[in-house]
Amino acid sequence: MEYINKILLGDCGDVLKNLPENSVDLIFTSPPYADQRKNTYGGIHPDDYVEWFLPKSLEFKRVLKPTGSFVLNIKERVVAGERHTYVLDLILALRSQGWLWTEEYIWHKKNSFPGKWPNRFRDSWERLLHFTKDKKFKIYQENVMIPIGDWAKDRLSNLSDTDQIRDESKVNSGFGKNISNWVGRKKVYPTNVLYLATECSNKNHSAVFPVELPEWFIKLFTEPGDLVLDPFVGSGTTCFAAMELGRNYLGIDIVEEYIDLSHERLSGVQIRIPSVAEKKGDYSNERVEKNG
Numbered sequence: 001m002e003y004i005n006k007i008l009l010g011d012c013g014d015v016l017k018n019l020p021e022n023s024v025d026l027i028f029t030s031p032p033y034a035d036q037r038k039n040t041y042g043g044i045h046p047d048d049y050v051e052w053f054l055p056k057s058l059e060f061k062r063v064l065k066p067t068g069s070f071v072l073n074i075k076e077r078v079v080a081g082e083r084h085t086y087v088l089d090l091i092l093a094l095r096s097q098g099w100l101w102t103e104e105y106i107w108h109k110k111n112s113f114p115g116k117w118p119n120r121f122r123d124s125w126e127r128l129l130h131f132t133k134d135k136k137f138k139i140y141q142e143n144v145m146i147p148i149g150d151w152a153k154d155r156l157s158n159l160s161d162t163d164q165i166r167d168e169s170k171v172n173s174g175f176g177k178n179i180s181n182w183v184g185r186k187k188v189y190p191t192n193v194l195y196l197a198t199e200c201s202n203k204n205h206s207a208v209f210p211v212e213l214p215e216w217f218i219k220l221f222t223e224p225g226d227l228v229l230d231p232f233v234g235s236g237t238t239c240f241a242a243m244e245l246g247r248n249y250l251g252i253d254i255v256e257e258y259i260d261l262s263h264e265r266l267s268g269v270q271i272r273i274p275s276v277a278e279k280k281g282d283y284s285n286e287r288v289e290k291n292g
């Protein structure tokens, strides 16, 4: 099919009109941030951001399968001394468009440089807003389990009476726990905060995110052979991650130079055998990026 494993040039809202409905398993993307990168790929004024975004997200919704997920990496900027509300406005507008705002993940940039600002500190995190079309969507939590860590040795060797039963949240958060369930386990589920370094290597694009970011969500929300779409693909990071994990990809960008950059980057991918790696639950050091 002409849109499978391709990087296409154009406005994503237009290009996606050629795609069949319900054909994509995961949309993972980082759109141009409001007004921030005027000199590279055109800024959108924060006040106009929602209006600019909505026709595109309507197409995202049309092409996404009912079992699929849409993960949006975004962070509001400071305008005239305060945080602009365009991301919050966008969340509300996407809900009105029919999306469910299912979850919010945080990317904590663990290597951000120190700095001094008069009335705030260095911004060290970004949002990953998780939208779905349906309450029931595909999720493979085992694929992102992490080692239980040293705390378990002491904590789990000395269980109290309440540790043996389900301890419901005292504040009605719905997050109860039964500590004894974790005795003898080597892996646990992660939190919704991802600690990742920012992308430092020069990929000739000014807004590259680390490949571990799409990787984590691709493992969580898709199976090998599924289709992953990045409608604002930039240097091709999402497609790179999809390809090496044995998923199909579709990338779109409005700047021709970035299409070339993505192609160049993808030509260096060595595909892993994901079904085997996923069963082992171990992806840690397997990635090979020849061009990176």
Ligand SMILES: C[S@@+](CC[C@H](N)C(=O)[O-])C[C@H]1O[C@@H](n2cnc3c(N)ncnc32)[C@H](O)[C@@H]1O
Pocket (backbone or CB within 6 Å): 010, 011, 012, 013, 029, 030, 031, 032, 033, 041, 205, 207, 208, 209, 231, 232, 233, 234, 235, 236, 237, 238, 252, 253, 254, 255, 258
């Ligand atoms: C934040 S960057 C994405 C960077 C990417 N995540 C990476 O790792 O390289 C956003 C990209 O969206 C592209 N873009 C802007 N408007 C677009 C549109 N209407 N349709 C498709 N791409 C667009 C820009 O050219 C830019 O490369």
